[in-house]
Amino acid sequence: MKAEEIIQCPAGAMFRHPEKGLVIGVGPFEECADWPEGRTAFYVNDFFLSAAKPWKIPSEVVVLSESCLRKEPLPVQWEAPSPAAFVQVFEEIARELKSGRLVKTVPAVAEKGVIGEGHSPKEIVLAAASAPDYLYPYAFWEGDRGICGATPEILFRQRGRRLETMALAGTARPEDIEVFRDDAKEIHEHEIVVRALLSRLSPHGNLVRAPRGIMELGSLVHFLTPLALDADEDLSPGFWLNLLHPTPALGCQPCTPETLGLLKQWRERLRCPASFGAPFGLGMDGEVIMLVAIRGVEWRGNRLSLTAGGGIVEASSVTHEWREFGLKRAAIRRVLGLA
Numbered sequence: 001m002k003a004e005e006i007i008q009c010p011a012g013a014m015f016r017h018p019e020k021g022l023v024i025g026v027g028p029f030e031e032c033a034d035w036p037e038g039r040t041a042f043y044v045n046d047f048f049l050s051a052a053k054p055w056k057i058p059s060e061v062v063v064l065s066e067s068c069l070r071k072e073p074l075p076v077q078w079e080a081p082s083p084a085a086f087v088q089v090f091e092e093i094a095r096e097l098k099s100g101r102l103v104k105t106v107p108a109v110a111e112k113g114v115i116g117e118g119h120s121p122k123e124i125v126l127a128a129a130s131a132p133d134y135l136y137p138y139a140f141w142e143g144d145r146g147i148c149g150a151t152p153e154i155l156f157r158q159r160g161r162r163l164e165t166m167a168l169a170g171t172a173r174p175e176d177i178e179v180f181r182d183d184a185k186e187i188h189e190h191e192i193v194v195r196a197l198l199s200r201l202s203p204h205g206n207l208v209r210a211p212r213g214i215m216e217l218g219s220l221v222h223f224l225t226p227l228a229l230d231a232d233e234d235l236s237p238g239f240w241l242n243l244l245h246p247t248p249a250l251g252c253q254p255c256t257p258e259t260l261g262l263l264k265q266w267r268e269r270l271r272c273p274a275s276f277g278a279p280f281g282l283g284m285d286g287e288v289i290m291l292v293a294i295r296g297v298e299w300r301g302n303r304l305s306l307t308a309g310g311g312i313v314e315a316s317s318v319t320h321e322w323r324e325f326g327l328k329r330a331a332i333r334r335v336l337g338l339a
């Protein structure tokens with residue numbers, strides 16, 4: 001199979017494994033509720049984990065070592081998102097933060113677009129597959145719907161009792177890196193995520209936290225803290241997923257049915273699709289890598305949603321956040337070759 005042929009499949013999945021190469025699943029898929037250990041399968045769900053059978057076993061698996069470049073940018077007619085809707089949601093969030101009911105939440109704004117005549121959204125899959133090495137490209141499509149992106153964030157990587165995860169939160173432009181390093185508000189935002197991971201994982205084994213570092217992504221930089229757990233027991237990927245998702249990098253702190261309900265409402269008002277920030281995974285050869293599905297698009301027919309969000313804490317400013325969301329959307333357009 002040639003890279004270009006991937007997108008001819010009516011249903012398919014793509015995951016660029018950091019060591020194995022580009023893993024392509026050709027549909028139709030058999031679906032199941034639990035990780036089908038021993039088979040290669042993709043995990044596809046929405047942010048609120050509403051799929052009953054999120055594991056998708058492809059009829060055929062192809063691993064490609066070549067990268068598949070698509071050189072021409074895909075023409076898209078974009079419709080700018082509404083600043084007024086964002087300002088209103090931000091004010092409501094600010095009230096919750098001030099009252100102390102909420103410490104952090106992560107709204108996300110979608111920009112809508114229509115793909116130019118004669119093009120298919122599946123062309124985005126080829127561009128994503130050739131994203132820079134520090135990103136994890138992913139995609140899943142069935143019929144006229146699909147998702148595709150290239151994320152820097154993993155929810156966890158698990159083999160047996162060994163689990164690796166990360167806190168990735170706090171954002172700046174590369175030209176501001178020296179100030180960012182000591183920015184108390186960004187560090188605070190980041191450490192909320194680190195603390196949540198520490199408290200959720202430490203009851204389950206020996207947990208080691210690496211020092212906070214910086215992940216450089218070309219047009220954006222983030223704080224990154226890697227964590228590794230040697231678990232006391234053999235627990236399933238489903239267990240780790242329910243424990244970790246959503247971390248406060250994409251969800252909220254505290255994370256309760258009430259705060260998640262508020263987040264759901266805010267996301268919907270900002271036209272954010274349910275797939276944004278969901279876990280997206282690959283289970284292969286006894287190992288599971290679960291990504292955080294951000295830095296991507298969702299499509300239905302020729303209509304695209306391109307979504308980006310960011311953490312809001314009490315010290316956040318509406319102008320600064322609006323600009324950060326815009327920078328993230330621009331980074332997505334660049335990586336996915338969207339004009």
Ligand SMILES: C=C(O[C@@H]1C=C(C(=O)O)C=C[C@H]1O)C(=O)O
Nearest residue numbers: 168169170171249308309310311
């Ligand atoms: C929400 C997004 O990114 C997440 C939020 C970040 C932040 O608040 O600084 C940084 C990285 C991601 O964990 C996104 O890219 O849309």
